Amino acid sequence: MKKMQGSSWGKLLAVLLLLVTAFGAGHFALKSILNLPYVAAEDWQETSQFDRLLAERQEQLAQLCQLDMELMSGELSFVQQERKLRQYSQLMEGLRQENTWFRWQVLSSSSASILYTNLETQTLDQAVEAVRYATFTAGEHLVQNSGAEGEGSVFIELEEADGESGIYYAGIIPAAGEELLIQCGVPAQVDESVSDEFFALWKEYGENRANFQPNMMQTLACSLLCLGCFLYILWTAGHKEGEEGIVLTWQEHIFFDLYLAFLILAALGLCFLGLNFGDYLVYSIIYGENSGDLVPFMQEWILPALAALLVGTITLAARTFAVRLKGRALARSTLLCRVLMWLWRVLRDFFQSLPVTWRAVGLFAGYAVVGGYLLLTARYSALALGAWCLLNFAALVFLGWWTVSLSKLRQGTKAIAAGDLEYRVDTGRMPRDLKIQGEDLNNISLGLAGAVDEKMKSERFKAELITNVSHDLKTPLTSIINYVNLLKTTDQADPTAREYIEVLDRKSQRLKKLTEDLVEASKASTGVLSVNREKIGMAQLLDQAMGEWEERLRERQLTVITNLPEGETWVYADGRHLWRVIDNLLSNCAKYAMEGTRVYVDLTRGKGQVCLSVKNISREALNIPAERLMERFVRGEESRTTEGSGLGLSIARSLTELQGGQFDLAVDGDLFKASVTLPQAN
Amino acid sequence: MYTILICDDDRDIVSALDIYLTSEGYQTIKTYNGLEAIRAAETNEIHLILMDIMMPELDGIRATAKLREGSNVPIILLTAKSEDTDKILGLNIGADDYITKPFNPLEVIARVKSQLRRYTSLGGADKGPGLLTVGPISMDDGAKVVTVDGEAISLTPIEYNILKLLLSHPGQVFSSAQIYEQVWNDPAFGSENTVAVHIRHLREKIEINPAEPRYLKVVWGLGYKMERGSN
Known part of the structure; x- marks a missing residue:
């Protein structure tokens, strides 16, 4: 467990995995989002892309009509005529049934007669899934799409005008400014026999719908993995191989609030970029303004990379927060906290440096001012009255605390004065001044106890010394007494010799008594004797x-x-x-x-x-x-x-x-x- | 002729003891540490051992313990240590008596004699009816004779009666007033301080060292008692 927390390879791996999975999550999420319009539409013909494609086709019809009118007018020069004709036939080619799934007919709105169509045998109703309507003024490009609910859904049988082209004309040239009606649509079933844009859309629709669920699943998997890495990073944060406790890195030496602000700014920047790119992407998808490879590149790389960076930034912030929290360095590494703590210390030191008298006066003045103010306003507000009661209660508690501590101090002083040097005043919960007093008292008793201990030790040492010395004295003394006794039994002719022997005898007996008394005195005075x-x-x-x-x-x-x-x-x-x-x-x-x-x-x-x-x-x-x-x-x-x-x-x-x-x-x-x-x- | 083994690392003390004991008619063997003493005890017939406690090689306590494994010869310890615990240790390990240094030669001889008498003659002394015995003290109430280590001592009638009272209740503490009432057959009214004087005289007669009695003990502040003898 500890090893896992400390492994730097594991951490590196986790960071890499986090970035990769974040990237993956972004990638797949984007894909799912892009799948959404297809999934939202029940049919492929209800997608906005379909509408757009249809509108393009309708524009082509309007253009066709316009070219037709211009060609028929005969007012064009030869060169112009040739060019227009080429354009016209190109359009014509694109609109033929063989080349597109687009089915259409243009009607004169006044006479309800079909002017052009690419329908062969079927009516439009039969040919398409849903008929769309649009109107335009002949000779102009602008098409007004009236969707499905167009009026005058009249279908006219046409005779084949030009069998080869597959486009049928009524042979009527619309008058300039005449209101024309487009009826059009796409068959429900399309296939690759005609691979036009509708077929492409149909295919895209199918693919997108099919891909949505896997993409969602992949997004979810990546997100979960990413979350796991995130949690692992938080769990291992602050631990280092071969070191006990929480190790702070350089990041934790930056003030937390500053660092956090920087990271938030970075995250906001990334979000802003992401939104811009996203906007652009959506815009380009909806309006089809596809500018080369940029869109897929953005979709595949840039946006997921932004997501990964964002996740990385958030992880960075969360990690440093976790490390500071674990290392109990949150408050002290936050600039705001540091400033507040410094202010508090300065104020406290100032207050504490005042003499006790001034502090007491200051406290009382504060109490009097606050109490007086509350009492004055108590007439108007029950809250102030309550606060006043609370203030007085607090003052009572404070006084009680002080007096209890003081009496404890007195008790301790009394005990120590009475000689109980083992007594210690419990200064744990005392006001600061009394605490200092109590600690001084404890130090005095400690010093005294030490001195007494020292004295006892030296006395005991002395007693031991005396005992040892007198033991050593006893052995030669035994010989002296014995030989003096032997001398007494010898025959001494000289009376002075007998007298001297008598002195020796007396003094040796006294020496014996002395050594015995000495041992006893030292034992008695040091308390080694059992009682x-x-x-x-x-x-x-x-x-x-x-x-x-x-x-x-x-x-x-x-x-x-x-x-x-x-x-x-x-x-x-x-x-x-x-x-x-x-x-x-x-x-x-x-x-x-x-x-x-x-x-x-x-x-x-x-x-x-x-x-x-x-x-x-x-x-x-x-x-x-x-x-x-x-x-x-x-x-x-x-x-x-x-x-x-x-x-x-x-x-x-x-x-x-x-x-x-x-x-x-x-x-x-x-x-x-x-x-x-x-x-x-x- | 008894043989006494003397063992002390101080040669002067050994030769002084040797002089005293030979002048009393004993044969001596001089040794200077515990090992020598044990070796000498193995090769000679020994009747008593005087043994110092603090010696090199093997101290007196351990030598005593070793000797006690195969012999019940009387052992008297000579000790410079005057603490009670040392004496008790010595007696528990198997010593029969102890003498504290610096000792009086006369006390040594008295204790040697006492131990020898008990070892040689009183070993199987018959304890007939009416014979009160504590340690070396024995009282024949019928013959009104008191002997210490077999030697008769003369006592006054009051001393005799006090000793009889104490001997018949060994271990029991009697206060002066109790003794007075029992011996004088009178209620004690402050006249019991004569008891203390009689007991002191009695102690001088039956104890080798009256200042340090082994049998007739003073229980200070409570009274007197006869120590319960070990045999």
């Missing part, structure tokens, strides 16, 4: 935590005072992570709280929130803000001599946030307070 939230009893958890820590805290001379509300307090959290949070907080107390002080652990609930707070008095002065304490590797004192990695609070915060909670620190003098807020479970 299984379930219903957790806070009182139970605190109880368990106290069980773990009580003795160690007591060693530090720290007294824990817990304040719990009545009954169990349930939260949604991951038990292991929440334990790590509390573990870190209590471990913090054990490390940094001043000996001999009290540690307050309070649990409060309300407003769907559960808040756990741990308060203690710091041993060292806390001269750094609370926010800094949560950063990694930051500890209350800068000397870093104490145990602990400085990651505890950071891990606690990350883990709390992972579970959807909130972690806060407050420092008031030496009072240190950490609180964990979690959503309460019912």
